[in-house]
Amino acid sequence: MPRRRLLTGVLLTLGTLAGSTLYRRRAARHRERVDLYADDGSMTSVADGEPEAQRLLALARELVQQAR
Amino acid sequence: MLRLVDAAQALADLTEISSQIVEAAVVAEDGTELASTFGDEHRAQRFVEGVQRLLAEADAVRVARGLPELTQLEAATRDGSIFVVRDPAAARLVAAATRPEPTVGLVFYDLKHCLRSIEETAPQTRRRRADAPA
Numbered sequence: 001m002p003r004r005r006l007l008t009g010v011l012l013t014l015g016t017l018a019g020s021t022l023y024r025r026r027a028a029r030h031r032e033r034v035d036l037y038a039d040d041g042s043m044t045s046v047a048d049g050e051p052e053a054q055r056l057l058a059l060a061r062e063l064v065q066q067a068r
Numbered sequence: 069m070l071r072l073v074d075a076a077q078a079l080a081d082l083t084e085i086s087s088q089i090v091e092a093a094v095v096a097e098d099g100t101e102l103a104s105t106f107g108d109e110h111r112a113q114r115f116v117e118g119v120q121r122l123l124a125e126a127d128a129v130r131v132a133r134g135l136p137e138l139t140q141l142e143a144a145t146r147d148g149s150i151f152v153v154r155d156p157a158a159a160r161l162v163a164a165a166t167r168p169e170p171t172v173g174l175v176f177y178d179l180k181h182c183l184r185s186i187e188e189t190a191p192q193t194r195r196r197r198a199d200a201p202a
Contacts, residue, residue, distance in 0.1 A: 034143040036126055038136040039156075052129045059122040060143030060150045066115050067091040067148070067165030 032057050075103035075160075075186050082164075082182040088175055090148065092164035094186065095119065102160065119152060119163040140179075142172055153179040158186070 032048040034056045046053045075094040083089055083105055093104035093112060099120050106112035122143065130138050143150045148168050153176065154161040162179050
């Protein structure tokens with residue numbers, strides 16, 4: 001019986017960890033951002049919340065609405 | 069081998085192969101619209117102007133961060149993404165609006181392919197709708 005409880009506890013913990021990881025990954029994907037690619041192959045990301053992001057994302061949202 | 073077509077045909081091919089792209093436009097570096105998938109000319113013009121503003125803003129960020137020349141960008145929002153790919157050699161770019169959470173690499177690949185497939189054409193192809201009969 002204690003072994004069963006232990007197994008249940010381990011499974012619950014693993015399930016919670018897996019769920020939390022998946023949730024965080026999905027949330028990160030949903031984050032608004034602008035990725036800029038330069039001709040030397042480098043890329044810089046301007047994430048929502050950064051000072052430059054506000055204007056860039058406002059323009060992008062406007063364009064997405066126009067295309068719908 | 070890459071088949072060379074005019075800008076309108078290149079966009080028609082692009083929207084046929086990529087279900088993620090909602091609307092797209094090919095624009096000369098000077099801001100002239102060469103072709104678009106928009107049915108309405110006024111909407112197409114507003115989209116192109118918006119793309120020019122987005123590029124100008126992105127360029128300001130690039131300068132502020134000390135980056136080299138921009139070749140492409142993706143702006144991801146909750147309702148969809150805007151992609152821009154430049155071809156400096158041909159002095160034109162292609163801009164596209166996609167559905168939310170697109171496959172970024174695939175969209176960039178399709179847009180680059182679209183740009184490469186455009187041959188130098190006479191000005192009469194300008195402002196032609198991508199799905200207009202040839």
